[in-house]
Amino acid sequence: SFQELEKILNQIDGKGYKAYKELQGQYQWSNFTLSIDYVQGDPFASPSRIRVIVPGEKGGFPSELYNTPYKRRAVIDFLSRTVAKNISRIYHHVGGSGKSGLISIGYCGQEILERNYIVIDQNRVEARLEVGLPAAGRRILGKEAKYIFLVAIPKIVETSLFFNAISKESLFSQVKLVEDQYFLRQELKRRKLVAFVANGSILPRESGVSQRPMVKGAVPFQSPKEYEIEIQLPNYGPIKGMGLPQGVTLIVGGGFHGKSTLLQALELGVYDHILGDGREYLVTRENAVKIKAENGRYVEKVNISPFINNLPMGQDTVRFSTENASGSTSQAANIMEALEIGTDLLLIDEDTSATNFMIRDGRMQQLVQKEKEPITPFIDRVRTLYEEKGVSTVLVIGGSGDYFEVADHIIMMDEYTPRDVTQRAQEIIKGIQNPRKIEAVSTVQENPPRILLxxxxxxxxxxxxxxxxxxxxxxxxxxxxxxxxxxxxxxxxxxxxxxxxxxxxxxxxxxxxxxxxxxxxxxxxxxxxxxxxxxxxxxxxxxxxxxxxxxxxxxxxxxxxxxxxx
Ligand code: ADP
Ligand code: MG
Known part of the structure; x- marks a missing residue:
């Protein structure tokens, strides 16, 4: 019981830190169990791990709240955030050396991920916490530890892990929101779309190092008429926005008009987002993969031959290995590895691509013969990927009109607002003869199975x-x-x-x-x-x-x- 815990803490007060090990074990409180699973070796080491366990019938959460995987995910995420909020609201951090006095639960950012910080089922509601057991130097601060275990933690449990103590309204709205995002992602497949971006979404972020929404001056997303669709969501009701079809889509436009911002939002549309994020109703196929050039990366026996062949010195490109990949070989390897795991959407930005991997224009083709160029540029593969493998691409490209010829849809970002320019681009192609020749028609051979040793x-x-x-x-x-x-x-x-x-x-x-x-x-x-x-x-x-x-x-x-x- 807690009397025992108090007794131990009285006894070890002022002793060396190792005496904290005596705390390991379980203690019963009136409405929950405290389980001290792991005690840190010193105040600077990773904090101690504890669990607090409320019996299911006392917690009182109705099972409809967690009877499907996505609802359970929503509830666990919500309760994790509730615990975190209550820690900072209720707990007055006690001081000491190293991590003394820390109480925390796992990190939650803008996404609603599957997490294990909380367990909820018929039998229990359990929260997993970290505690920095307090010390002055390496001497145990028993009084502070008593405050943590006998006062702060019971309060945190009371305010966070009982259905009647938490904000039911916020909990339900998170569950409904996740249900809607889940539905939207299913809907993408049914409608043969790769992404949906609701009108009114806020895409730009606060800063390059923050995933929070931009507060001042953000231009809300508005779909071009040509792509606007309406979807009936189970909870939100009808919602309008841009449905991006399968195939090859270019995002063009001048610098600083919001191309990369749109692509980055699509990248993270594989995850669900919390209320107020601005991307709540922006979803992408869950297996979408951002492809970049990644100079210097390691590559082990990947078939990059669809993109790179006839390397100098007869290097193998069917089982290509390197300690130090170039921009183009790394980008090729990234694509082939993504196909191996089974992606059906590639997201590529010119800002982070190797130029020689992306384009090779007509003039260069005349100057440097195909036999002298090991790279088959992406422009000559992007259609095969879609037509033969069903792998779509969304490509940000502001610098090369050669791609007009291989695109199904072309969207221009104009002062942060997308416009459909597919027709206009088609007219331009007709008007101007392009000396560029297609350099590859063969199929894209995938990686043979790569046996992991x-x-x-x-x-x-x-x-x-x-x-x-x-x-x-x-x-x-x-x-x-x-x-x-x-x-x-x-x-x-x-x-x-x-x-x-x-x-x-x-x-x-x-x-x-x-x-x-x-x-x-x-x-x-x-x-x-x-x-x-x-x-x-x-x-x-x-x-x-x-x-x-x-x-x-x-x-x-x-x-x-x-x-x-x-
Ligand atoms: P591009 O890739 O077209 O050069 P970026 O996507 O990098 O442009 O955007 C340029 C700047 O504009 C960034 O600082 C970004 O935060 C800002 N921005 C992007 N979209 C919006 C928007 N919808 N509202 C306000 N600012 C935006
Ligand atoms: Mg950009």
Missing amino acids: KSTFSMGKRGVKIKPRGIHQITFNKTDIDLRDLEQLIDPNQTNTICFMLQYIMERVVNDKMALKEVVEKVYKDVIEKGLDVVSPYKGHPGNMALPRKYEIACTLNRFRNLKIK
């Missing part, structure tokens, strides 16, 4: 240590995995989950027989069926996780400089 995960003397460093970097023992260019990886706990998944793959999945794609699918399937916790190496509080897409898991393996493919 166990030797990828070679261990150091002390086993393996896989650690996230923010969102965009992982260290595997001493090897860095650079994820800087994965714009659709957006939450530090997605990265944490990928770390756990790498360990899970290494220990439980890889067998020298499965292809990289199959390995990724296996771990993903396990997580979908059994929950995120299945990949955690910890007992009790499993560590904070948010679900990444399959694609980002594959991307991590593909960028791992120890990756070995048979």
Whole structure:
């Protein structure tokens, strides 16, 4: 009981930090259980992990709120944010050395992701928290610890984990919002669209380092008449906006008119967004992939031959490997790896592409013969990708009209507002003879299965240590995995989950027989069926996780400089 906890805290007050280990265990309070699962070794180490568990009947959440995966996701996300808000509202942070006095729950940004910070089912509502056990230097501050466990945490539990204590209205509106976004994404497939952007959406962000909406001076999105459709949402009702059809779509327009902003919004439309984000009713096919040039990346046995062939010195491009890819080879590898996992929408921006990968105009064709140019530019592949593989492309390009000939739809951004210019561009093509010749008609051969080898995960003397460093970097023992260019990886706990998944793959999945794609699918399937916790190496509080897409898991393996493919 809590009396025991209080007794221990009285006893260890003023002692060395290690005495905190005695706290490990479970304590009963009138309406919840406190489980101290892991006690940190010193005040500067990662904080201690605890859980608070309210019995289901006491919590009182109706099961209709969590009886489908997307509703459960919405509720878990909502309660996580509620806990975070109540911590900052109620708790007066106690001081001390290192992480002393910290109380937190996993991070929630603008997206409503599948998370494990809360568990909700018939039997319980459970929140997973981190606590920095307070100390002065390395001496235990017992009084402060008592305030945390006996006062602050019970208050946080009372105000956050009981149905009658929280804002039902906000909870329901989040569940409804997710239901609508879920419906919209299904609707894309039914209507053969790749994206939907509701009128009134706010696309620009506050700044380059913030995902919050721009507050002042944002021009709300307004669909061109030619693409405007109306969709009946289950909760919101009828909504109008731009339905972007499958095929090859160009976004053209002068510099600074909002092209990249639109594309970036589409990239993140693979996720659901919270109320007030400005992108609540902007959805993209969930397997859409941003493709960039990524100078210097590692590539292991990828078939880039549809784009690059006849390299100097007879280098193999069917099983192409390099420690240091060029702009164009990296972009080719990125596309082929995306196809391998099964994307049906590529999102490409000229700002982050290799020029020689994207274009090769008529004059250059005359000067440099095809035999002397290993690159088959994207312009000569983009139609085949759609017509043979059903893979659509949305391409931002302000600098080359050659693409008019291969596009189904052309949209011009004009002072942040899209206009349909497809017809006008067609007329221009007719009027001017283009000396450019199409250079490839053959099909795009995909990667043969790439068998992932166990030797990828070679261990150091002390086993393996896989650690996230923010969102965009992982260290595997001493090897860095650079994820800087994965714009659709957006939450530090997605990265944490990928770390756990790498360990899970290494220990439980890889067998020298499965292809990289199959390995990724296996771990993903396990997580979908059994929950995120299945990949955690910890007992009790499993560590904070948010679900990444399959694609980002594959991307991590593909960028791992120890990756070995048979
Ligand atoms: P482009 O790619 O066409 O050069 P960007 O998308 O980079 O243009 O946008 C240029 C600037 O305009 C950015 O600072 C962006 O935040 C701002 N911006 C984009 N869309 C809007 C909008 N709808 N309302 C207000 N500002 C916008
Ligand atoms: Mg741009």
